[in-house]
Amino acid sequence: MNQDRHPLSEDDAITDAAAHWCMRLHADDCSAAERATFSQWLAADPRHAAEYQAMLEIWQTADLLPREHNVVALSPRRKARTRNWRPLASAAAIALMALPLAGWVGWEQNWLPSSYQHFQTGDQLQQVQLNDGSRVDLNLHSELRYFNFKDERRVTLIKGEAFFKVTHDSSHPFIVRAGNGQTRVTGTQFNVWKYDDQVKVTLVEGSVLVSSDGDSGGYRLGPGMQATYQMGDFEPHLAQSDDYDNALAWRSGKLVLDNLSLRQALPVINRYLEKPLLLADDSTARIRISGIYNTREVARLVDTLPKVLPVYLTRSKDGSTVLNRIVPPPSRG
Template sequence: MKMSADNFPENPETERKAADWTMRIDRGLSAEEQDAYSQWLAEDPSHREAIALYRWGWDEFDRLAGLQTTHHAEVDPDLLAPGNRFARKSRLIKAVFAAIPLAAAIAIVATVFWPDHVQRETPFASKAAIELIARIEQKTLDDGSVIELNRGAILEAHYTPEFRRVTLVRGEANFEVAKDPNRPFVVNVAGVDVRAVGTQFNVRLTGDTVDVIVSEGIVSVSPKEQSLKGVAGFEAPLLEVGHRAVMKLGDTPRFDVTVLSAIEMDRELGWQPRLMDFDDVPMSEIVAAFNRSNEVQLVLGDADLEGMRLSYSLWSDNVEGFVRLMESSFGMRAEWRGNTEIVLRDIRSLSR
């Protein structure tokens, strides 16, 4: 995920809370803290943005932590004493050791920044556009449940012996839950609980709306308070295969349940990557296949390209790799048009 100071929340109190929750999450949340955290996330969309930013920052720190050296409990009292053989090292050796970190730093900077910029400069212009064509992430949790995270989604897992609880902080995810009748699987999203035992469903959080679609088994959907404490007077909708529940968040959550046709289901769940395996098909067909599965749309800028015949076995979310190889191996040039369109041109046509 790409983050920047542009999407930093401006409320200092929100920032402070987000930082506090980030620290607590890192050391592990108790059941009470988990409730309080879910409630805080549900209070305001800016809280979700803030926690996303701080979690990203924390993850970056984790990467640095991986570079720590080891520390020894025992101090060497003679370390700097005159006559210590290590204190007598020649200046040359010291200079060599001093040069290593410098060389490492230069190598890191060169590797991390230089090639990346060179590669991305031509076809992939804006940061927002890069995020739109990032690969869709798949996670397998400890119990074997498999989660597909749509681009930009953030998910946190908090498993206990009684519950398998995950929080969808932002975005959209599809859950294929491993069966465990003794340990319900609960997705908390903006204060709404989606509960399942062994099933498959999709959850999307956009602004103040939670959207749940069930593709296998049965799930229940309810505000968190009812779900956990059994408050009377609220009937949690039970969703079956093909059902969709759309919830408007607020003081009195409203649930609208509809039934989707097979075509509608395909369309709604089409963001999940699938392996596209075709033999000898025209380029126009390949482009259409990618466009059905991605927000970023490919456009053929030259009629000559439409008939170009390719065979391929590619994941539907790998637009980035496909476009890059079209440029490097198939004589094309890619140009961004806005943030959601890539125009492919036959490079020979540019000279005409």
């Protein structure tokens, strides 16, 4: 018998306590004495902080608690995490009865998921399997969350890039939220890239429906098509992809730049840098670049740019590298 395994009753007690504190700390009448007691409970066992963080995530997903409400600083979560929410649901349901009617109806309408997964990558590519059987390839420095609801499967791509092979289920759509829009499928293969508020969706197989927040109906993509959008776009921009293989080269650890302007290339390059590379002006932005690079060595690319492009490097006040175009001397006539 594994002596490190805690009894189920003890785990249930922690879950009940986490549900209680999640409700009380977000109540208007929560007192200073209660907050002090909560801090003591939180520090008593590492599992307390983990369970409270999990409870916050599931309630925030259901829009029952404000996301910006920062009650307490918690220790960082593990990079990959899988939970079964069925034991948690019973405790949460009891606590939800004390919330406004809208919260209780939300629970009854299955806005809370039955399972949850969180994945985050560092300097290595990673392939993960979701609870529905779908597989996801994650690029470097990427993060996503998966929630299995009664009526849909929902993924949030927080940052980075992911290639999805979605298990087909026509009655249980698969929705990927990224930036200011979403991609809806039932079973297919596609790539989603996100940098700041820019998003690009590339379809490999099947079909997807891409919409931005200002778009009510969405636009259907066929294989080889791409949709891009960013904050402020009323609808996504559609195009037949000429760099289909280039867009997926990251899965082999490659960054392919095929005659792109620096304005187009920098969002892709900056995905792999600690500090973003900046452009001095529009003239610099129009310079074009080509090449194939290792995604783990993009920082070296920056140092070599003056050797292959008519540019020189300077530093901004915050220490970021700035690309400046070398202006040719005037011709002598």
